[in-house]
Amino acid sequence: MTEHPLVEAALAAIRRGWPVFPARPGDKRPAVPEWERWACTDPDRITGWWTEHPYANPAIATGPAGLVVLDLDDGTGHGHRVAGHGKHTLARAAAAAGERVPWATYTVRTPNNGLHLYFSEPTGTRLHNTHGRLGELVDTRAHHGYVLAAGARIGASRYAAVVDAPIAPLPRWLADALTPPEPTDTLVALRDGDVDVYARAALSDEAHRVRTALPGTRRYSLLRAAARMGRLPGLDKALIAKTLCAASDRHVAEGAYSETERERAISDGIAWGRRHPRHITPDGT
Template identity: 35%
Template sequence: MSRPPHDTTAAALKAAAQGWPVFPLAVGDKAPPRGLTDWEKRATCNPDQIRAWWKRAPYNIGIATGPAGLVVIDLDVPKPGQHPPRPWAMPGVHDGADVFALICQRAGIPLELETFQVRTRRGGLHLYYTAPPCTRMPSTNGSVGWLIDTRAWGGYVVGPGSVVSLLDGTGPYTVQHGIAPAPLPPSLFKLLESTPIPPKRPVHVPIPDSRHSAYLRAALERELSHLAAALPSQRNRTLFGTAAALGELVAGGALPEQEVKELLEQGGGALGLSPGEVARTVASGLRHGARRPRRLTA
C-alpha cells in the first residue's frame, strides 16, 4: 500500500475542531491499524492525543459518526462489471446517488443535498448531516438501497484528507462542499428510520456424520460461546483467537472454510465491531490457525 503523500495531522485536527471525534486508520487503508480496538470509545477531539497518535505515522482519518452526532449517507459507485440488481435495474440508474434520488422521489420528499459533502476515492459521495437530538440511529449496509450505506452509531467514515490505496481503487477523500452539515431533514430521518434492516441469514456449518461429529459440534459451540462472552476491551483479540482455533480445524480439513468464515464474521458483527475490522481480524486469525493444521485421525 502506498503512503499518503502528505501529513494528515492537520486534517485530523480540523475534523476534531468541528466536534467530530477522530481515530487513526492504517496508512493507505480504511481500517484501524493493528492493535487499535474499541475505536468508537477511543475516538477523541483532544488535540494532544491526536498529535501523539499521528506522530507515529501519517495515518488516515476515521471519524466516529455516532459520537460526532452525525448521520453520513454513503452513496457509492459500482465496481467494474457491477450492474444494478432488481428493483434498481432501470434507465438512468447507475450508482448510489441515482438510487437515492429515486428513493426520495418515490417517497415524495425533497433531495436534500445542501450540506457538507466529501468526494470519496472512487468517485462516490458522503453526505454529512447532524443527527436528530436524543436519537441513536444505527448504521446500515445496503438496506436503504443499492450502493447506499449509512454511518451513525456503530460506524465511521474515512475523513477528508485521507488517501486510500487498495486493490479496488486508489485516491483521496476531498471536501466537495465545505459548508456546515445541515440537520438531517425530518422527512429523510423518517425514511431512513423506517427502512427495515434485513435479518442476517443463519449460517449452517455442515459437519459430516463420523466419530468426530460430536467433537466438532462441541468445538464450534465452545468457541462461539467464548466469542459471544468477550469483554468490550477484548472483542477484537477474542475474535482473532476464535478464528485461529477454528482455522486449525479448517486447515486440517475437518471444517469448511467459507461457512466458518461467515459464522465468525456474523459473530464479530454481533459484538459491534466494524465490518472492515471484522473481515481483517477473521482473515488474519484463519491464516494464523492454518499454520498448525489439526487433522482428526480415525
C-alpha cells in the first residue's frame, strides 16, 4: 500500500537524520505542544502520528537536527512591503564579505517563491533564529526554530526540493555574521532617582518587541527580552516574568510556543542576564 505523501515526506526527512514533528494541516504552526522536545527520528512514531493525522505537515526542528536554514523570501510573494528577493540580499552580503554565495547545498523552494538553504551548524557554535540580521528578506532558523520539510503543503502549493545536494557546512563568514556580539560589562550613569524609571521603561520596550515579534522569531524574541532585562539588577525577576508573560499571551494562544516553553525561555533568559549584568548607578550630579 502506498503511503500518504505527507508521511512519505516526514519519513524522507528522518532518513536524513532530521528530527520531525507534525504541523497543522495546510499551515506552518506546530500541531503538538513543546514541539522541539517531541521532534524525533523514530519511524514508528512518525508513522503513528501521520496515521492519526494524515494531512499534518512535516516540520523539521532545526536545532536538534544540527541545521542552520537560510530563509530567503520573495518580497512580492510573501506579503512584504520590500521589493526584491532575499537571494539578492544574500548575494550582496557575500560580496561585501569577499565571498561567494553558497548555493551548492540542499535547497527547498517554498510556496511563496522563497528559498530555504540548508547548512550544517559549525562545531562549537550555537546559533539561534534571526530576523533580518543579514538584511531585508533574509531570516534564519537554527536552535529553537523549525522549517516545513520538502513535501509539506500550504493551500494548493507545496515545498519542493530544487537542489538535492548534500548539506554543506555553514560558511565561516556566515556563521560570524549570524553570531551576536558578546555583551560588554557596560556602565549606565543616571541621575539619582532615575534608575527605577530607566529600568521600567526598558522593560516596557522589551515587552513591546515580544508582543510584535514576527512568526519564526517569537520564541527567540522572548528569550532575548528576558536576557536583556535580566542584565538590569534593579528589576525584580517576578516583575520581568509577569510583564513578558502578558506580552506573549497571544503567541501562546496561537501555538508559537507552549506555556512550559515560555516559562523556560523567560527563566533561562533572566538567568543568563544575571550572569552578565549591566551596572546602573546614579551619576552623582
